[in-house]
Amino acid sequence: NLQESESENRLDGETASDSESKSEFGGSPPVPTSDDTPEVLNRALSNLSSRWKNWWVRGILTLAMITFFFIIIYLGPMVLMTIVMCVQIKCFHEIITIGYNVYHSYDLPWFRTLSWYFLLCVNYFFYGETVTDYFFTLVQREEPLRILSKYHRFISFALYLTGFCMFVLSLVKKHYRLQFYMFGWTHVTLLIVVTQSHLIIHNLFEGMIWFIVPISCVICNDIMAYMFGFFFGRTPLIKLSPKKTWEGFIGGFFATVLFGLLLSYVMSGYRCFTCPVEFNNDTNSFTVDCEPSELFQLQEYNIPLVLQSVVGWKTVRMYPFQIHSIALSTFASLIGPFGGFFASGFKRAFKIKDFANTIPGHGGIMDRFDCQYLMATFVNVYIASFIRGPNPSKLIQQFLTLRPDQQLHIFNTLKAHLVDKGILGGLEDA
Amino acid sequence: EVDLEERLGELDLRSDSDVPDVPPATDSTPEILKRALSGLSARWKNWWIRGILTLAMISGFFLIIYLGSFMLMLLVLSIQVKCYHEIITIGYRVYHSYDLPWFRSLSWYFLLCVNYFFYGETVADYFATFVQRREQLQFLIRYHRFISFALYLTGFCMFVLSLVKKHYRLQFYMFAWTHVTLLITVTQSHLVIQNLFEGMIWFLVPISSVICNDITAYIFGFFFGRTPLIKLSPKKTWEGFIGGFFSTVVFGFIFSYFLAQHQYFVCPVEYNSETNRFVTECEPSELFQMKKYSVPPLLQAVLGWETVNMYPFQMHSIALSTFASLIGPFGGFFASGFKRAFKIKDFADTIPGHGGIMDRFDCQYLMATFVHVYITSFIRGPNPSKLLKQLLILQPEQQLSVYKTLKSHLIEKGILQPSLKG
Numbered sequence: 001n002l003q004e005s006e007s008e009n010r011l012d013g014e015t016a017s018d019s020e021s022k023s024e025f026g027g028s029p030p031v032p033t034s035d036d037t038p039e040v041l042n043r044a045l046s047n048l049s050s051r052w053k054n055w056w057v058r059g060i061l062t063l064a065m066i067t068f069f070f071i072i073i074y075l076g077p078m079v080l081m082t083i084v085m086c087v088q089i090k091c092f093h094e095i096i097t098i099g100y101n102v103y104h105s106y107d108l109p110w111f112r113t114l115s116w117y118f119l120l121c122v123n124y125f126f127y128g129e130t131v132t133d134y135f136f137t138l139v140q141r142e143e144p145l146r147i148l149s150k151y152h153r154f155i156s157f158a159l160y161l162t163g164f165c166m167f168v169l170s171l172v173k174k175h176y177r178l179q180f181y182m183f184g185w186t187h188v189t190l191l192i193v194v195t196q197s198h199l200i201i202h203n204l205f206e207g208m209i210w211f212i213v214p215i216s217c218v219i220c221n222d223i224m225a226y227m228f229g230f231f232f233g234r235t236p237l238i239k240l241s242p243k244k245t246w247e248g249f250i251g252g253f254f255a256t257v258l259f260g261l262l263l264s265y266v267m268s269g270y271r272c273f274t275c276p277v278e279f280n281n282d283t284n285s286f287t288v289d290c291e292p293s294e295l296f297q298l299q300e301y302n303i304p305l306v307l308q309s310v311v312g313w314k315t316v317r318m319y320p321f322q323i324h325s326i327a328l329s330t331f332a333s334l335i336g337p338f339g340g341f342f343a344s345g346f347k348r349a350f351k352i353k354d355f356a357n358t359i360p361g362h363g364g365i366m367d368r369f370d371c372q373y374l375m376a377t378f379v380n381v382y383i384a385s386f387i388r389g390p391n392p393s394k395l396i397q398q399f400l401t402l403r404p405d406q407q408l409h410i411f412n413t414l415k416a417h418l419v420d421k422g423i424l425g426g427l428e429d430a
Numbered sequence: 431e432v433d434l435e436e437r438l439g440e441l442d443l444r445s446d447s448d449v450p451d452v453p454p455a456t457d458s459t460p461e462i463l464k465r466a467l468s469g470l471s472a473r474w475k476n477w478w479i480r481g482i483l484t485l486a487m488i489s490g491f492f493l494i495i496y497l498g499s500f501m502l503m504l505l506v507l508s509i510q511v512k513c514y515h516e517i518i519t520i521g522y523r524v525y526h527s528y529d530l531p532w533f534r535s536l537s538w539y540f541l542l543c544v545n546y547f548f549y550g551e552t553v554a555d556y557f558a559t560f561v562q563r564r565e566q567l568q569f570l571i572r573y574h575r576f577i578s579f580a581l582y583l584t585g586f587c588m589f590v591l592s593l594v595k596k597h598y599r600l601q602f603y604m605f606a607w608t609h610v611t612l613l614i615t616v617t618q619s620h621l622v623i624q625n626l627f628e629g630m631i632w633f634l635v636p637i638s639s640v641i642c643n644d645i646t647a648y649i650f651g652f653f654f655g656r657t658p659l660i661k662l663s664p665k666k667t668w669e670g671f672i673g674g675f676f677s678t679v680v681f682g683f684i685f686s687y688f689l690a691q692h693q694y695f696v697c698p699v700e701y702n703s704e705t706n707r708f709v710t711e712c713e714p715s716e717l718f719q720m721k722k723y724s725v726p727p728l729l730q731a732v733l734g735w736e737t738v739n740m741y742p743f744q745m746h747s748i749a750l751s752t753f754a755s756l757i758g759p760f761g762g763f764f765a766s767g768f769k770r771a772f773k774i775k776d777f778a779d780t781i782p783g784h785g786g787i788m789d790r791f792d793c794q795y796l797m798a799t800f801v802h803v804y805i806t807s808f809i810r811g812p813n814p815s816k817l818l819k820q821l822l823i824l825q826p827e828q829q830l831s832v833y834k835t836l837k838s839h840l841i842e843k844g845i846l847q848p849s850l851k852g
Contacts, residue, residue: 151807154804154808161796164760165757165760168662168760171662171763176770177772179767180768180771184606184607185606188609238591240590240593338590341593345598345602346598349601349602350599377579384575396832398817399817399836402817408845410818410836411846418829418833421826423830424830
């Protein structure tokens, strides 16, 4: 009886308009929050008031996460890639679980299997494209890998189609709408979670600095905006997130730009951060060793007259990358929060407090990464538009699949261009 | 009235039974047809209307083909916009969200953004010489991804700012609905256009195979249909399915034989910057040159020939027709399931007797992607001019190292002689 009335409440509470919700979280929340703060912390903080206790728990977990971040950076690109992959899977799992709870569709046959199958397919497609680019020589050596990479798109499409046909065959008479909702939900989640995580990995391969600086800027903006809001906060920023204030927003912006400048300055000095990640065929491991590009070589910049009086210097030595870091931090502070507002709106729409309970005091993994997604795409688009051109090894790979006459034509055009530009001497060099 | 609205406004229930029906479709058959057929019984009248409209659509199709690639591109674009409009309208009706502020503008804005992104990528590839001449276009092309992303972000931020307190869930649903629709309609229509540029035959044969499969499966089912195929579409039968499969393969085979002879259909579409027109003139690739094939001994006894002259493309057409007959219908089942889920009879009433544009094109979408993947996997490699363009924007040191790698590769393969001076 109790269950029936509870389900009645849930039914009424989920109408298209949210007007029925009296309390902040509406009827009975689909995901009950459990307190999974470790016992140790609970005991240590038992005598503090609940507000300070919450602050301490959040603070400790924040430090734990940042330490963890440093550790995996130290461990190298391969571990980072694995971590990104795990975060992606966890985020996908969290959002899909919310979908199940919203639509009460745990009992739907096949659907859990199908969601994970689609995740596998899309990941296979993206990793296949990445692997082919970066592990080109490795792939060419092994015959099965070569075939897999040559027909990669076809194989991925066939795998996806199998999932699609399984979905169509699994449609059950009374549950069509639910199944279509879950299908749509799965695809939108895939679009958000999987594509972004692959863009992060692309950024990572460009150079670890392109991975670390954006993520740190978003984290810094989160923390700084919170602190500025805590101490100076007065004017509310947006109705969606009542705790955010304009003072926090603007203070966070300036603090993040400054932080970005300093962090880039420190990191640009180290090759392990600035060099593109490459796979060394002989040692079968990742190497980050190269001649730093001009982005990471100190240059003299003239300070505009306005700032000269303030700062007292005529010129300053900076890395060009630091100028780019200003663009990255600006995006992280001004547009990144919209990702957070989107996630807040989503949580309010589906009446959940947090995406999950994975991290005590912070909520789920998605809660920590909601601002990062827009950032990852922005960095990738920024790199593609302003920093580097296409990947030379990928071009060579495409070249090798052309017909001989096409190859010759391109070779001759390239040669003429190089001669024209004076890069290549007019004579043929053996 | 408010109570009724709230009761009917329920959407995510466990079963579909509480969903209100969408209002019945209006009859948009033209008056003239109605008068001409007024004497017939309802069943035959419907059959005649469907038949006449089918012929009208096929004639329209031939006319557009005659008018050329540019008209075809415009046609594909119009169909895409109409399909998008139909699906979004269904979303509005399901969610009663006509009154939501901003949302209609935002949906169309996103459609514009995604189209801009895709057309920009296509235009940059195919109109390379045209673009090189004009300064403003150069700027747009070079920073194309950034501009598209900025446009999309603007829409995203507008969406976040437009979230209204009592309508969060509705707005998120419409946001997701818009994006899934964009994913389906816009990406597929651009794949269709990419296929078209590969050569009109890659556009015509797949589409005709799907249409042929539709028609022949219907005819076989009408005359021989007995065993139902799938619960989703009770009118489909196994006899229709298998009969349609064989007829479509034969049709595709014969149709490609005729099309492969004409340069107009076979050559990649290119843009001639001097005449400012699209041209389809080239040396037909080896796919479209007759070859002798030995008939396998099994068929030799049946047909009585030892060898046969065929175009290699006809082999590919078998793959295309097979896909159209076996997997294409799943697109139709998906659309049927969708219509049942949201309790609509047809996507819209645009075509009398047939329903909306989406109703006609539901099977085509999977086909378009398949053809594109097929072409990129088995037929052609990457586009040489695009590759050249990318090579030319590399850094000089990168160009030099690429040049050296290419040179050693070409010498190794014997394509380039080491002593030759380029």
